[in-house]
Amino acid sequence: MGLKSRKERTEQTTQPETPVGKGTQPLRADLRFEFINDYFLSDELRALKETAREFGERELNALVPDPRDTFIPQEKLLAALQNGASKEELEKLVNAAPRKVKRSRAQEFVGREGRFPMELWDKIASLGFFGIPFPEQYGGLGLGEMGNVAMFEELGKYDSGVAASIGLQLGLWEMPLFLDGTEDQRQQYLVPSIQGKMRGAFCLTEPGHGSDATNLETRAVEKNGYFHLTGTKQFITSATYADYFIVFGVTDPELQPGRGTSALIVPANAPGVTLGPHEDKMGIRASETASVRFDDVKVPVDSILGGNERRGKGLFSAMLAIDISRLTLAAGALGGSVAAIDKTLAFAAQREVAGGLLITKDNFQQDIGRCVAETYNMATTVYCIAKSVDDWIERGRPMQGYRSPFTVLAAVAKSLAPVKAREVITNALIYHGGYGFIEDYDIAKMYRDEIISELFEGTTFTCQKEIMKWVRDAGEYNLH
Numbered sequence: 001m002g003l004k005s006r007k008e009r010t011e012q013t014t015q016p017e018t019p020v021g022k023g024t025q026p027l028r029a030d031l032r033f034e035f036i037n038d039y040f041l042s043d044e045l046r047a048l049k050e051t052a053r054e055f056g057e058r059e060l061n062a063l064v065p066d067p068r069d070t071f072i073p074q075e076k077l078l079a080a081l082q083n084g085a086s087k088e089e090l091e092k093l094v095n096a097a098p099r100k101v102k103r104s105r106a107q108e109f110v111g112r113e114g115r116f117p118m119e120l121w122d123k124i125a126s127l128g129f130f131g132i133p134f135p136e137q138y139g140g141l142g143l144g145e146m147g148n149v150a151m152f153e154e155l156g157k158y159d160s161g162v163a164a165s166i167g168l169q170l171g172l173w174e175m176p177l178f179l180d181g182t183e184d185q186r187q188q189y190l191v192p193s194i195q196g197k198m199r200g201a202f203c204l205t206e207p208g209h210g211s212d213a214t215n216l217e218t219r220a221v222e223k224n225g226y227f228h229l230t231g232t233k234q235f236i237t238s239a240t241y242a243d244y245f246i247v248f249g250v251t252d253p254e255l256q257p258g259r260g261t262s263a264l265i266v267p268a269n270a271p272g273v274t275l276g277p278h279e280d281k282m283g284i285r286a287s288e289t290a291s292v293r294f295d296d297v298k299v300p301v302d303s304i305l306g307g308n309e310r311r312g313k314g315l316f317s318a319m320l321a322i323d324i325s326r327l328t329l330a331a332g333a334l335g336g337s338v339a340a341i342d343k344t345l346a347f348a349a350q351r352e353v354a355g356g357l358l359i360t361k362d363n364f365q366q367d368i369g370r371c372v373a374e375t376y377n378m379a380t381t382v383y384c385i386a387k388s389v390d391d392w393i394e395r396g397r398p399m400q401g402y403r404s405p406f407t408v409l410a411a412v413a414k415s416l417a418p419v420k421a422r423e424v425i426t427n428a429l430i431y432h433g434g435y436g437f438i439e440d441y442d443i444a445k446m447y448r449d450e451i452i453s454e455l456f457e458g459t460t461f462t463c464q465k466e467i468m469k470w471v472r473d474a475g476e477y478n479l480h
């Protein structure tokens, strides 16, 4: 038995849609990781994971018509054109035309000009995803870092672009507000954001300063009770639809490098704010990225995140939020690996090579066996670290200070999981043979999506440098 032809695949996909929650592929490699669930997850966390899985199946894995396959008989089209059909009439014709092939919603994002599926925002908020780690008093679910990694592992199985957009809202907009914001700021910005009524973005990177944020060029000059903010921020996720930005700018240049930077909360519609072009990315196309320019933007001095006592401490806020977010990125990479193995097993279970199914071949078992082991390793690393962070906080030792133990642990996870996920997904793609190179199979999209987790929020090298700082200064603080 060989693989199905495109025609056969077409026929298959026009059959009744897969029931919600059942998935579109019969084999699930994540069943092999049940041990992680048994060992690490409370009933509440399992329920959260299940909710995230259902969301993925229903909203991201659901089959949608593929506009590439719209078929309009030539004579119908010619007649419409000869009769001087309007744009609306032509659109109606196209929409009414039969569509043969269906693709998953997540696959459709590839062709969507890199836009977030905004129709999902309220749904995501109603499931509580924007509030997973935060206390209930702010409308959160109070599920800590374990909740975070459980959700991002699941979302990473379906679409890394949607996961990155949720990750940005939760990890780099809400988390700094929660950790370092004043109570008023939490009420004003965090609470509506968790409810999905407000959106934010995080503006740290500049065209000339990415990995090293200690010498930012953005300036916030104080005059008559206002900061005048000037500078450009590069690669800002969700900038295109954010209501507010946290902008990192130098308020006290005499304290540079690093220590004179403050985090300012800036309305996206403030005069002097301009968005750059929307970036055309190779992957995670469901997340939106643009540069943002600030030209003498006037913001009140009380816009400093955490109030005046956190003036000059903005980079500490940035790094702490990034640390937490690094662990969730590692969880997403874990999810991507699990899904890649899942898809490859399903593929190999029906692909015949040299007179037998691919799944029975020694090289396949050896390579995918190694991938499963690597993925299992990722899972234990990610969940162990998340658990130790939650325990750390429970024992009354907050994650404060730039070089908290969590900084090293997050760097360990972030330096390992994305690299391993790339290896796993590459292997998975290779075992798809030529089909791995074809967009009808999810693995090509997963391959492109995965690379970003080695780049943003600190490249692998940046994380390794962080680990080496700790090794060098070992003894200065303990991990537990």
Ligand SMILES: Cc1cc2nc3c(=O)[nH]c(=O)nc-3n(C[C@H](O)[C@H](O)[C@H](O)COP(=O)(O)OP(=O)(O)OC[C@H]3O[C@@H](n4cnc5c(N)ncnc54)[C@H](O)[C@@H]3O)c2cc1C
Binding pocket: 168, 202, 203, 204, 205, 207, 208, 209, 210, 211, 212, 234, 235, 236, 237, 238, 281, 289, 452, 455, 456, 457, 458, 459, 460, 461, 462
């Ligand atoms: C899709 C996307 C979304 C993003 N979203 C955001 C966002 O929302 N907010 C935000 O602020 N930023 C965001 N970023 C920016 C991202 O965090 C940076 O791109 C990343 O930190 C790397 O910085 P850089 O691109 O300037 O690379 P560089 O710092 O110029 O690094 C280039 C290369 O040099 C290496 N390198 C760096 N330092 C050294 C050194 N000392 N010695 C030797 N080699 C070194 C790096 O590892 C890398 O391989 C996003 C980026 C992308 C692509």
